[in-house]
Amino acid sequence: MILGGFLFISVSAGGIFAWIVSKLFQQTTQGLSLLCGGFLVGLLALDIIPTALQMYEMFGLLLGVLMGYLLFQALRQLAHPTTSQTPSLYLLTIALLLHTIPLSMTIGNALGDSTFGITITTSTILHHLPEGFALTTALLSQGKSLGGLLLVFISLSLCFSLFIWIGHYFNLTTHGQAILLGISISLLATTSLSEFIIHHRRAMAMGSFLTYILLGYVLSWVFHFVV
Template identity: 55%
Template sequence: MINLSALVLGGLLFLSVAVGAVIAGIVSKIFQHSNEGLALLCGGFLIGLLTLDIIPSALNSYKTPGIALGILLGYMLLLLVNKSLHSSIRPSAYLLTIALLIHTIPLSLTIGSLLGDSLFNHSLTMSTILHHIPEGFVLTSIFLSQGQKLIGLFLCFIGLSFCFSLFIWIGNHIHLGIKAQSVLLGVSIGLIAVTSIKEFILQNVRALSIRTSTTFVTMGFVISFVFHMVF
């Protein structure tokens, strides 16, 4: 049976991404007449998330060769998925959910390994939960920009929360080597990077003027910076 603490943390993560969803809903009202603009904003936000948070943290804590291998695997996975699906299907939102899920696995395992530690710092756990507010923001923004049904977004949030709890439980019982964690993070980085540049920026930049497109991407990056500083 999954440890109660893991379930509680999963519930807190759901609340965290829900807060991000509310913020995204407010922002989307400002750009409700420009789905392309919202998509470009998402792309800029993801670039900020990578350069300000995910990549520096990964390089600081994990093995660079493993990360590089994971990035290559993530890129190949994205190519495989895009070739397997019909051109009318836009899998980017769900691929990004998978990427963000993979990104949480090493962190979940670390938290799980600390659950039995009497010196476990609960403030660190809370900061980890708050750290997922940007994920709720970007996923919601993507769903809104693509006009997808919100039930899919809700299921993505449930999936993220469940897997977060599951891997906390696994981390409390099983040790995953640093090399494997490095590859997982690399896969996450590869999926996020290619999706943000190819799906959200390059596919929408031609729909608007260069100045407007640059403004949206820059705004996304600035919002990401604000999230990084606050959370």
């Protein structure tokens, strides 16, 4: 539960930073959506995919990616009509929840290790700053209030704590972890491209369109460099 609390602090800090950034765009929903899309693309390209390729075998990742794409198509139909231009916070939340599971179970397996402590705790706090930023930007891009975001952050923290406990008593095979991470990668990729970027291609001029995406990617690079 302590590490779950650290995760809550982490995603909340990322959310506060996203709120500050949103003020610079005066709540421009299309701009915030493109910013979030570029940020997610950067998060995948700079952090999640390289780490996954180093830690897990390719077959499990590809299987997870295929399963994630099929899941995306099903959840997209449930989340909103196909004609909607509103990005789905639900898809992003599910993707980040799945991304959290391998990490939390690995931490659970390491709880009995005497070296477990400040290093893992610090890594956990910093690692989830970008996730809080992405979730908050996604919500703001829909023009909604931040009231529901607290519930999302609490859910992430509880899920993180639950799978730490599970990981302490049960081992998830590396093949299973690879599949889960592949599903997460696929959901993040399809959500960022389809829901946050492509939907807004016709909403603004090409120069502004590319600028927002590039700015999101640069922000992701800054997060990656700092943490």
